[in-house]
Amino acid sequence: MKRLTFNRKLFALPYGVLSALFVIVPLLVLLYFAFVDGDGKFTFENFADIFSKGTIKVLFYSFGVALLTTVICLVIAYPLAMILANSRFNKSALLVMMFILPMWINSLLRMYALKNLFIELLQIDTGFFMVLCGMVYDFFPFMLLPIYTIFVSMDKSLIEASYDLGASPIKTFFRVKVPLSMPGVISGIIMVFMPTVSTFAISDILGKPENIMFGNLINYWFTKNHWNLGSAYAFFLLILIGITMIISSKLTGGKAKATTGGIL
Amino acid sequence: MNEQKHNNPNEQKSLHEKTDKIIEVVGVTKVFDDVTVVDDMNLSIKRGEFVTLLGPSGCGKTTLLRMIAGFETPTSGKIFIGSKDVTYIPPHKRGINTVFQKYALFPHLNVFGNIAYGLKNKRIFDKTITDKKGVEKDVYRKFSKKEIEEKVKRALKVVGLEGYEHRDVNSLSGGQQQRVAIARAIVCEPKVLLLDEPLGALDLKMRKEMQLELKAMHKNLGITFVYVTHDQEEALTMSDRVVVMNDGVIQQVGVPKKIYDEPSNAFVASFIGESNILSGTMIADYNVSFCGEKFRCLDKGFEKNEKVDLVIRPEDIEISEQGQLEGKVIDVVFKGTFYQMEIATEGYEFTVQSTVGRKAGETVRLAIAPNSIHIMKKLRTTNTFVTVLDSDTSIELCGGSFEIINDGSLVKGDRVKVTIPFDKIELTDDESDGIIGVNVAQTLYKGSYYQVQIYTDTDEDFYLDTDIDWDIDDRVGLKIKPEDIILQKLEEENEEADV
Numbered sequence: 224m225k226r227l228t229f230n231r232k233l234f235a236l237p238y239g240v241l242s243a244l245f246v247i248v249p250l251l252v253l254l255y256f257a258f259v260d261g262d263g264k265f266t267f268e269n270f271a272d273i274f275s276k277g278t279i280k281v282l283f284y285s286f287g288v289a290l291l292t293t294v295i296c297l298v299i300a301y302p303l304a305m306i307l308a309n310s311r312f313n314k315s316a317l318l319v320m321m322f323i324l325p326m327w328i329n330s331l332l333r334m335y336a337l338k339n340l341f342i343e344l345l346q347i348d349t350g351f352f353m354v355l356c357g358m359v360y361d362f363f364p365f366m367l368l369p370i371y372t373i374f375v376s377m378d379k380s381l382i383e384a385s386y387d388l389g390a391s392p393i394k395t396f397f398r399v400k401v402p403l404s405m406p407g408v409i410s411g412i413i414m415v416f417m418p419t420v421s422t423f424a425i426s427d428i429l430g431k432p433e434n435i436m437f438g439n440l441i442n443y444w445f446t447k448n449h450w451n452l453g454s455a456y457a458f459f460l461l462i463l464i465g466i467t468m469i470i471s472s473k474l475t476g477g478k479a480k481a482t483t484g485g486i487l
Numbered sequence: 488m489n490e491q492k493h494n495n496p497n498e499q500k501s502l503h504e505k506t507d508k509i510i511e512v513v514g515v516t517k518v519f520d521d522v523t524v525v526d527d528m529n530l531s532i533k534r535g536e537f538v539t540l541l542g543p544s545g546c547g548k549t550t551l552l553r554m555i556a557g558f559e560t561p562t563s564g565k566i567f568i569g570s571k572d573v574t575y576i577p578p579h580k581r582g583i584n585t586v587f588q589k590y591a592l593f594p595h596l597n598v599f600g601n602i603a604y605g606l607k608n609k610r611i612f613d614k615t616i617t618d619k620k621g622v623e624k625d626v627y628r629k630f631s632k633k634e635i636e637e638k639v640k641r642a643l644k645v646v647g648l649e650g651y652e653h654r655d656v657n658s659l660s661g662g663q664q665q666r667v668a669i670a671r672a673i674v675c676e677p678k679v680l681l682l683d684e685p686l687g688a689l690d691l692k693m694r695k696e697m698q699l700e701l702k703a704m705h706k707n708l709g710i711t712f713v714y715v716t717h718d719q720e721e722a723l724t725m726s727d728r729v730v731v732m733n734d735g736v737i738q739q740v741g742v743p744k745k746i747y748d749e750p751s752n753a754f755v756a757s758f759i760g761e762s763n764i765l766s767g768t769m770i771a772d773y774n775v776s777f778c779g780e781k782f783r784c785l786d787k788g789f790e791k792n793e794k795v796d797l798v799i800r801p802e803d804i805e806i807s808e809q810g811q812l813e814g815k816v817i818d819v820v821f822k823g824t825f826y827q828m829e830i831a832t833e834g835y836e837f838t839v840q841s842t843v844g845r846k847a848g849e850t851v852r853l854a855i856a857p858n859s860i861h862i863m864k865k866l867r868t869t870n871t872f873v874t875v876l877d878s879d880t881s882i883e884l885c886g887g888s889f890e891i892i893n894d895g896s897l898v899k900g901d902r903v904k905v906t907i908p909f910d911k912i913e914l915t916d917d918e919s920d921g922i923i924g925v926n927v928a929q930t931l932y933k934g935s936y937y938q939v940q941i942y943t944d945t946d947e948d949f950y951l952d953t954d955i956d957w958d959i960d961d962r963v964g965l966k967i968k969p970e971d972i973i974l975q976k977l978e979e980e981n982e983e984a985d986v
Contacts, residue, residue, distance in 0.1 A: 380591040383558050386578040387677065389583045398604075398781035402595040 256454035269455030285437040289420035292358040296366035296415050304367055326364050335429045351481030353429040358419050365414040373407030421460055507710050509534045515564030517550050524550045526735040537705050539722040542732035548715045549683055556585050556681050571790035583679040584672035589663045592656045598667055599652040602639045603632050606630050606673040641676035662693045679711045698725055719759045731755050744934035752863050756798040757931050763799045763837050766933055768792055778834045798864045809854030812938035816845045834935050847903040867890040870907045870949050885924035890969040902977040911971035912951035914963045921964020927957045
């Protein structure tokens with residue numbers, strides 16, 4: 224009689240089906256739509272549209288905003304993560320929870336709240352500044368968490384060893400703590416940069432028409448039923464993000480893999 | 488009073504005059520969360536010495552080392568390095584280096600980067616210049632790149648890793664990582680090298696090799712080594728002097744041979760080497776009785792009929808026709824160069840090592856020479872506490888209320904001295920069956936019974952004798968029968984004297 228054996232590969236099957244249905248097939252559909260016109264004929268027209276002057280400007284603007292958001296998040300999150308990782312200031316990780324808690328609330332809700340707050344209380348109008356604030360506010364936890372995690376798990380004896388070898392606290396910071404925290408910084412950058420470059424809801428709610436981002440354009444074409452243009456825009460952005468990530472992973476020698484679960 | 492007056496200035500002098508002392512630990516206490524880890528410790532280490540801090544885990548040896556290194560600050564007391572008070576000086580300004588237990592090599596640097604790390608922080612004397620005002624000033628400089636390269640090369644040669652400069656530290660074996668850690672510390676030419684169980688993670692063969700290498704390094708470099716280990720063999724092999732610690736207190740300091748031959752108490756005897764530890768009675772000077780027989784010994788100065796602990800090393804017991812004790816061989820194990828036998832006599836089961844093996848079941852006679860018997864004062868012979876009656880028929884003791892038999896002379900609130908003999912305390916498996924819950928600190932086999940040391944939640948120690956071997960760190964219950972609690976009323980004015 225044949226015995227029923229559990230092959231471990233069997234457990235991966237549900238995920239395989241799921242990813243085929245919801246990742247691979249949609250991507251292929253996207254690819255198809257990007258390279259055909261309204262009548263289903265093969266064309267490069269959709270991509271040519273991206274290189275019209277106005278679109279390229281929006282593209283550069285989107286990358287600029289994403290870059291700025293990432294830098295601001297990093298500058299705030301890095302020292303904060305270091306302070307939070309010190310158990311003297313953060314007994315039972317309650318403070319970290321306070322920074323993570325906003326993630327539990329719907330992002331749109333928070334953006335509308337922020338908008339009202341800015342306009343009513345601070346008398347600041349919608350626009351670039353408010354978009355930037357919204358972006359930083361929304362994506363900050365994604366920068367904080369990986370850096371915090373790496374500081375919490377950092378081997379204290381390495382820091383002691385540095386002191387022991389005559390390095391002052393400042394030297395120890397630059398020569399031991401910073402290099403050891405790089406994997407967390409890199410995964411933080413990836414987790415903030417990737418979503419900010421393609422987001423559209425935040426710029427929609429907090430920005431003026433001139434603050435539109437590349438994500439807004441994709442959204443515009445799809446809602447206006449220009450599926451072919453929308454697909455081409457989305458595909459183009461996908462390629463750009465892919466290239467950015469490959470470059471950054473090459474630059475850091477793949478050190479971010481441990482904390483990003485090997486996204487790339 | 489007179490004596491005290493003389494003593495104090497002398498102490499002060501010895502602290503600063505004797506420059507051959509490189510490390511002085513003076514009255515150091517360290518308390519972590521209400522637990523005293525190091526208790527009023529005094530220790531001095533001579534220049535160039537190889538000193539080992541030896542003790543079971545949790546005895547405070549690593550904490551003491553970390554305080555010398557500067558990673559912990561003593562709760563009270565002072566630490567001197569080369570007659571300079573460093574108690575509150577941060578580790579990077581102490582000029583001593585540590586080899587860490589788990590190496591603590593920097594993973595982002597290669598072997599060269601790790602070893603050069605300390606050198607890059609160092610400033611060395613360059614020259615004396617005369618400035619515009621005519622004042623002579625010493626100028627310090629960094630090591631040049633070439634000097635660093637040379638020093639790293641030399642350090643790698645000392646630890647036997649020539650040509651490993653560009654290797655990634657993560658690709659090295661445990662033994663090689665250990666060597667890099669040692670090279671990283673000695674390349675800085677510290678006054679003192681602290682080693683925190685550096686060989687703990689290595690396999691036995693590697694460990695033996697490194698022991699000899701470290702010993703040779705100590706000889707060649709002339710640096711003072713302070714070595715922490717729980718391995719008594721390691722301590723005896725390598726050290727000039729061994730400091731045996733337990734419960735945050737130094738039990739004995741001495742050269743390895745003295746520690747082995749003349750342990751100062753039962754703890755040291757049981758911790759160092761295999762030994763037979765018995766209870767005996769000093770009948771008179773040079774005469775001791777145990778196992779129902781009288782023996783000649785070399786010790787004197789005890790009170791008549793004083794209860795003592797005595798230690799007899801397994802290799803010092805001879806199987807001979809003329810032996811004083813008769814025993815039956817229970818177990819024989821061949822250990823390569825000798826036989827180890829368990830021989831049961833009246834009242835004690837001896838461990839005996841001999842080159843001649845006997846068969847199990849055989850009846851033999853054991854001879855013990857006077858110089859093989861080492862007599863030690865008992866650490867404590869009864870449990871004594873001072874407390875108050877919390878009712879007319881009970882006393883408050885270590886967080887619990889124990890019933891007593893009151894003959895009517897005591898009333899609630901009276902201060903009493905409580906004495907409880909070792910053999911009148913009962914431990915229970917279930918904490919709730921006892922009057923208070925206690926923790927087992929250590930057990931010591933005394934031949935026919937176990938002597939167990941326990942500590943209460945109020946951090947008081949009890950000693951007790953029992954037939955059962957309790958597991959260390961076990962949580963158990965403790966109870967005492969009312970009739971076994973001996974009470975002595977303390978008068979308010981002479982309580983100090985009585986305690």
